[in-house]
Amino acid sequence: MSDVSHENPKDSAARAPEDAITQSILTAVSEQRLPAGSKLGEQQLSDLFKCNRANVRRALTALAAQHVVELRPNRGAFIVTPSPEEAREVFEARRTIERTLARNVVARASAEDIAYMRNNIVQEAQARADNDKPRELRLSRMFHMQLAKISGNRVLERFLAELTLRTTLILGLYNAAGTSGCAEDEHDRIVDQIESGDSDRLVSLIDAHLRHLEAGLDFRRTRNRNLTLAEQLAI
Amino acid sequence: MSDVSHENPKDSAARAPEDAITQSILTAVSEQRLPAGSKLGEQQLSDLFKCNRANVRRALTALAAQHVVELRPNRGAFIVTPSPEEAREVFEARRTIERTLARNVVARASAEDIAYMRNNIVQEAQARADNDKPRELRLSRMFHMQLAKISGNRVLERFLAELTLRTTLILGLYNAAGTSGCAEDEHDRIVDQIESGDSDRLVSLIDAHLRHLEAGLDFRRTRNRNLTLAEQLAI
DNA sequence: TCATCAAGTATTGTTAACAATTATTGTTAT
DNA sequence: ATAACAATAATTGTTAACAATACTTGATGA
Structure with missing residues (x-):
């Protein structure tokens, strides 16, 4: 755009x-x-x-x-x-794309990138503490979009922008009341893993992160x- | 749409x-x-x-x-x-997405799907023999889109539709004169591998197929x- | 009371005319 | 001859009015 x-x-x-x-x-x-x-x-x-x-x-x-x-x-x-079926497809597409992003990020993330992401996580935690859910959701999405930006593929970045947005809609419809999207400690561990430089483990971590998010969905009722x-x- | x-x-x-x-x-x-x-x-x-x-x-x-x-x-x-940079991004995105499609296809391809793809390959070979390049290009693209359809993820299917279309533009701009897109025998080997059911080898094969296509680009002149x-x- | 239908209202879809901008052509001067 | 400029033509952008469709409200009858 x-x-x-x-x-x-x-x-x-x-x-x-x-x-x-x-x-x-x-x-x-x-x-x-x-x-x-x-x-x-x-x-x-x-x-x-x-x-x-x-x-x-x-x-x-x-x-x-x-x-x-x-x-x-x-x-x-x-x-x-x-729909629930579309939700499944969106999550599979996210795992697909973020796997490639993970590999690229390990190779390309600079110290400034790491600092930016750490700061993002802090702000997200603050928003959660303040019960400012809109801000928390937006920051959580930005964390994932930051991975795409660092990875340097604008095509995948645009795809992920769409997918994360649809994820927000999916969470709004089907997420169980208690959980509010991504767990912040998982984001923290992802940055740890980026710093450590082990791309295979990073891929597993992000994959598990997304599966965890998807597992929290409850398709029985809507809001x-x-x-x-x-x-x-x-x- | x-x-x-x-x-x-x-x-x-x-x-x-x-x-x-x-x-x-x-x-x-x-x-x-x-x-x-x-x-x-x-x-x-x-x-x-x-x-x-x-x-x-x-x-x-x-x-x-x-x-x-x-x-x-x-x-x-x-x-x-x-641009050449966008071409690189498109191919990386294709490898990313078609890898997931490959794993799904192994699990889901029916006998009819296999037959359909074999037929597609025959028609593509015929178009090549007839020097009907438009038809050959369209059929080659359809082969990859068929993988997406079988895989049953409409999100990835739509993404791939865009990527294969942009690939056609890229080939038109940068492909060396002799080569005309995908080699048909590679498509044949891909279907062989789907039948054999070894998803890891199928992933490697498709990955190599796409890298081979990208390697044929020449960014020095346009047409x-x-x-x-x-x-x-x-x- | 409830369902059905009709009239009125609001919204989307289509069309045409006009304004603003860009591309083209032709002219003039160096 | 070529470059710069002016006039013309063509294209895109904007606006408003009108048509078609869907929604809402209220009346009618069982």
């Missing part, structure tokens, strides 16, 4: 409203303020972002292509609600919240 | 023009009739497909989200031209063709 060739100031300004909508929706989903199934009305969004419906529709079309939003003809746009769109987007 | 929940006849009809455009462009790229850098004019497409510009723009926006098309503000839509859009889309 942001890797257009020959980018200049005027070009990036040309899609400002569209990008603002996209980013706002992605962030809101990553913090579980926009739960699965939320309706995204065109008028509503064009009012909120003070742009015309054409921009809104471009943003929604792009999000639909990433399977974050579902477009139902004559009905509108909705945040996708992953729901009721906030206005403006509150959820926090504009 | 085609896995919308609650689909009914009227719904699928509602996006008929958009899907026709998308499919036509995807097929044209997969057969190298639309090379990297091709301009996709809005008027041009709305004339060809007899629809309004709004449908065209939805299709182009969706293709841009899959990194098949690049949208340059005030300039229009173009088929992406992968170009000049056909009208109507000819390239073959409408």
Whole structure:
């Protein structure tokens, strides 16, 4: 979305409203303020972002292509609600991709990268202590996205961005009440393993981390919240 | 794109023009009739497909989200031209994903699946014998997509669809003149290995297959063709 | 009371006209 | 001849009005 060739100031300004909508929706989903199934009305969004419906529709079309939003003809746009089967596929895809990231990260992580991740973990722990779940979720996702950035493969990074976002939706639907996503000590141990430089053990650790997350799902009941769109987007 | 929940006849009809455009462009790229850098004019497409510009723009926006098309503000839509660095990333992503597919395929391939793949290989060989390169390229891509279908993970299948398409563009830009993509005997050996049921060896074989393909690239010169859009889309 | 149906409202989908920007062509001056 | 500039043409971007569809509300009848 942001890797257009020959980018200049005027070009990036040309899609400002569209990008603002996209980013706002992605962030809101990553913090579980926009739960699965939320309706995204065109008028509503064009009012909120003070742009015309054409921009809104471009943003929604792009999000639909990433399977974050579902477009139902004559009905509108909705945040996708992953099925249990899709959840399984998302987790398998994550294990697949993060395995390769792990191998790359061991070879490429710098001291600054390690420090950044340690700091991320501290902030995540703080958010958990503060019971700030949106922030905790966003930081947890950022930890995994950091692995992708370090690994230096923008294709896999984009795939993982989609998968982690859908993971957040899956957790919102099916995660047992007590557990709140990734266990922070597991993130810590992952960084330990990156420092130690044993890529095989790192792969196992991340694989186990993701399997642990998936094992915590309970497909028997779902959850729901009721906030206005403006509150959820926090504009 | 085609896995919308609650689909009914009227719904699928509602996006008929958009899907026709998308499919036509995807097929044209997969057969190298639309090379990297091709301009996709809005008027041009709305004339060809007899629809309004709004449908065209939805299709182009969706293709841009899959990194098949690049949208340059005030300039229009173009088929992406992968850089050497992007080529490396695409191949690493393919190895990552097809490794998982290989393990799944060994566990899940039925006799019908094997027969289908053998037939695909025969047709591909025939296309090569006939010097029908577009058909050969499309069939070669379909072979890999068949692995994804058998493996039963629609997320990875969609990712691979994008990656194989970008691979076709990469081959069109950087592949040495003589070689024309995947060697068919390697596809044959892959099916042999699926039948034998040794997933580790299958993984190695597919990994080698992809590395072999990547090794055939030559980033020093590029190629170009000049056909009208109507000819390239073959409408 | 509940289900069914109809009218009205709101939302999405389509179309066309207009504005802004870029590409092209032709001219002029060096 | 070539480079720089101006006028023209073509393309993309924006907006608004209208059409079609879906949703909501209230009335009617069993």
